[in-house]
Amino acid sequence: MSLCPIKYLSSTFFDRPTEVVARNLLGKMLVRILFTKLGKTERLSGIIVETEAYGSKNDPASHAYRGISPRNVSMFGQVGRAYIYFTYGNHYCLNVCARSNRLEAGAVLIRALEPVEGIGRMEIFRKSNDVFSLTSGPGKLTEALDITRRFDGEDMTNPQNILHIEHGLDPSNVVKTARIGISRALNKKWRFVIGGEIEGRLSKYASRRTYRHFD
DNA sequence: TCGATGATTGAG
DNA sequence: TCAATCATCGAA
Numbered sequence: 001m002s003l004c005p006i007k008y009l010s011s012t013f014f015d016r017p018t019e020v021v022a023r024n025l026l027g028k029m030l031v032r033i034l035f036t037k038l039g040k041t042e043r044l045s046g047i048i049v050e051t052e053a054y055g056s057k058n059d060p061a062s063h064a065y066r067g068i069s070p071r072n073v074s075m076f077g078q079v080g081r082a083y084i085y086f087t088y089g090n091h092y093c094l095n096v097c098a099r100s101n102r103l104e105a106g107a108v109l110i111r112a113l114e115p116v117e118g119i120g121r122m123e124i125f126r127k128s129n130d131v132f133s134l135t136s137g138p139g140k141l142t143e144a145l146d147i148t149r150r151f152d153g154e155d156m157t158n159p160q161n162i163l164h165i166e167h168g169l170d171p172s173n174v175v176k177t178a179r180i181g182i183s184r185a186l187n188k189k190w191r192f193v194i195g196g197e198i199e200g201r202l203s204k205y206a207s208r209r210t211y212r213h214f215d
Numbered sequence: 216t217c218g219a220t221g222a223t224t225g226a227g
Numbered sequence: 228t229c230a231a232t233c234a235t236c237g238a239a
Contacts, residue, residue, distance in 0.1 A: 088223050089232030139223050181222050
């Protein structure tokens with residue numbers, strides 16, 4: 001008889017400074033449970049290879065900078081829960097609420113995954129067979145895993161839930177840079193990416209457009 | 216109510 | 228490099 005390993009992340013994992021959580025989320029597994037027509041379940045999953053931290057009043061680039069609103073309530077709620085928003089009229093972005101108890105809001109944007117389970121299903125959702133473009137961006141991975149705002153507020157620490165995070169392997173090599181796609185607070189190095197096989201490179205599954213952005 | 220903006224993406 | 232596309236938010 002073997003002991004069942006603890007797969008989920010406890011909420012204390014997310015109860016730390018947002019940038020620390022962002023760094024430590026690398027290597028973890030994002031899991032989406034899909035229910036098929038025949039009543040069966042299917043797992044879509046991937047290793048988190050790229051994240052960004054967003055704060056509140058301390059961070060002009062954050063959605064929470066100007067306080068609470070209907071869109072960003074999840075950034076002010078319980079840590080470990082999903083904050084999902086719609087942007088550019090096309091895409092959903094997935095975050096996990098995370099902050100030390102000194103801040104009033106915070107979240108970690110999940111920017112890219114290395115696909116693991118359910119790749120065939122992701123290819124259908126994405127209408128693409130290129131494994132390197134399936135989940136290599138925040139808007140791509142939500143499309144690949146069929147994640148929309150209907151999961152906003154989901155408790156991602158509960159492994160029973162449709163959307164949750166499980167333990168994985170800790171990366172040996174992590175690159176830290178400024179965040180992508182923002183115009184303010186460019187001084188903060190709050191983007192974290194798993195390094196590639198070649199020294200000085202990023203994971204092949206990191207967001208493409210930003211492949212060369214690092215210091 | 217109105218206009219500007221955006222934590223993006225795919226095509227050219 | 229650029230347009231698509233629309234929810235959100237602050238200003239009027």
